Amino acid sequence: MAPSTRLSARKAKTISPTQDQQPMPGSLSDLPAEMVNDILGYLRPHDLTTLAQCSTKWRDIAESLLWHSIELHRQDAHHEPYGLSTQQDIPRSYLDEELREPRFYRAGGFWDFDFEKRNAKFGTAIRQLFRTAGKSKAWTRLAPIVRHMCITVTHKSPNSIWDMILSLPNLTTVEITGECSPDHHLPPRPASLRSPNATKVRSVRLRGYIPANFVEEICMASAGTMISLDLAALEPPKEVSSNAEEIEALKDMGEYFYAAPQGILWLNQPVTSLFTSLTHLLLCKNGDFDGHLERYAAEGMEVNGVYDRAELRQWQMLLHAVRATLVEILLEQRPIHFVEILSHRLEFSVNDETEYCPNCNRFDQRFCDQILHATFDDGKAWPKLQKLTLRGLNLVGFEYEYRETLSEFAERVLPGVQFVEKKGHYMFYNPDTGTIENLGGVDGMKPQLDIPWLR
Structure with missing residues (x-):
């Protein structure tokens, strides 16, 4: 046999399938589903x-x-621990582990260009798909597919983002962080919203600058199916006066003309018969200004007591409505620091935990009166409650005010319930813009990382 013939035969023997070999599929189409x-x-x-x-x-x-x-957030968004036990079990989409460390993907100036690019593409897609108010053939095909949505909404998000979320008929998990940009632009706020199709949501987490009417729509539409609610939503900045001349005078004098941060008021009706399956509840709001920074505040710069009591009444109404089903409760307040404290000179980190001084910080009297006593110490049972956590509250003077320690109170009103008191975090308020810093992460009430441009 000629050398060329022997070589050809050897090649044929090498590439020809034997009786024990099967030919490889030609494409993805040939593989099992x-x-x-x-x-x-x-x-x-x-x-x-x-x-x-x-x-x-x-x-x-x-x-x-x-x-x-749909996971559309910065790559470090799920670094921090979640507050409720139910949130630990939700599957998270990550990139490679080495990319989760911020220094590997944040470019100069603390900017996450990967998120900005993906967010821009998503916004363009939503504008095109939702341009006929969700009635396009493409959106009719896509909307029923969405089950889980965890996104960061920014000022670059389309105005229709809120209606888009409410239009998803099979949505079961929604987590939204409303982010304030470095130049203090906020997410779009709709004047009105369409009637929601999202009526089967089981887990809701809304933090940061989220419109009050959106919170009301999504919570009320899914009140019967919701098992977990995590709410820490903020109102946009409000000027201290509606008088233009007075505002201008305050500016000229270099005084602050924005009110202190406020949470949203969305619960405006009795809901006792609506939330029939809610078992896990986290509520978070602003606390008072930290006493150590009084030198930064102009006279009258303080939390509005009337509004604060209205927020606590909202908490009270919701807690009363769901006491029969609740298994876990986490209640949190964030004392307010002025953003100047994040400068290098003061060596303060966004992740520093709350510390209270009896002589400098105000005891959280309103919370104790309206929530601990009027809500938990009303003689009614919490039949399924297993755990109550209080985070970030100033309860240093509790024993002096109520003639019993906090642990004695818990044992008396909630026997058998695990009671936890723990340190919390701060919010960082910019009095020149009325906004809080909350860039990055999913906390919504503070930045994820220390901010270089404030250093």
Whole structure:
């Protein structure tokens, strides 16, 4: 046999399948559906978008993966621990582990360009798909796919973002952080919202600058199915006066003309019969200004006591409504620091925990009167409650005011319930803009990392 013939035979023997070998499939189409889904699960959104353009079949498969679980936040968003036990079990989408450390992906100036690019593309897609108020054929096809949504809404998000979320009929988990930009722009605020289709949501987490009417719509629409609610939503800045001349005079004198931060008021009706399945509840609001920084505040710069009592009445109304089903409660207040404390000179971190001095900080009297005593010490049972956590509250003077220690109070009114008191965090208020700093992460009430431009 000639050398060339022997070589050809050897090649044929090498590449020809034997009786024990099966030919490899020619494409993804030849693989079992389960294997295809596993393979496509490793693709990035851009790759799935490219695949969706190949054919109608691949469009349907890729779209189901792209839209089933929407995670659109900064890459360090899930670093911090969540407050409620139910939130620990929600699957999270991450990039590679090494990318979760901020220094690996944040460019100069503390900016996350990957998030900005993805957020811009998502905003463009929503504007196109939702341009006919959710009645387009494409949105009718996509909306039922979405089950989980965890996003950061910024001032660059489309105005229709809130209606878009409310239009998702099969949404079960929604987590939204309303972010204030470094130049103090806030997410869009709708004057009105359409009637929601999202009526089966089970887990709701809304933090930061979230419109009050959106909070009301999504909570009321899913009141019967909701099992977990985490709420720390803020009103936009409000000027201390509606008189333009007075505002101008305050500016000329260099005094502050924005009111202290305030939470939203969204619960305006009795809801006893609505929330029938809520088992886990986290409520977070602002506290008082920290006493150590009184030198920064102009006279009259303080939390509005009337508004604060209204917020606590809202908490009280919700707690009374769901006391029969609640298993876990976490109540938190964030004392307010002025943003200047984050300068290098004062060596303060956004992650420093609350410290109270009896001579400098005001005892949280309103919280104790309206929540601890009027709500928990009313003689009525909490049949399923297993854990109550108080975080960030100044209860240093509790024993003096009520003639019993906090632990004695807990044992008396909630026997058998695990009671935890722990330190919290601060909010950082900019009196020149009326906003709080909350860039990055999913906390919504403070920045995720120390901010270079404040150093």
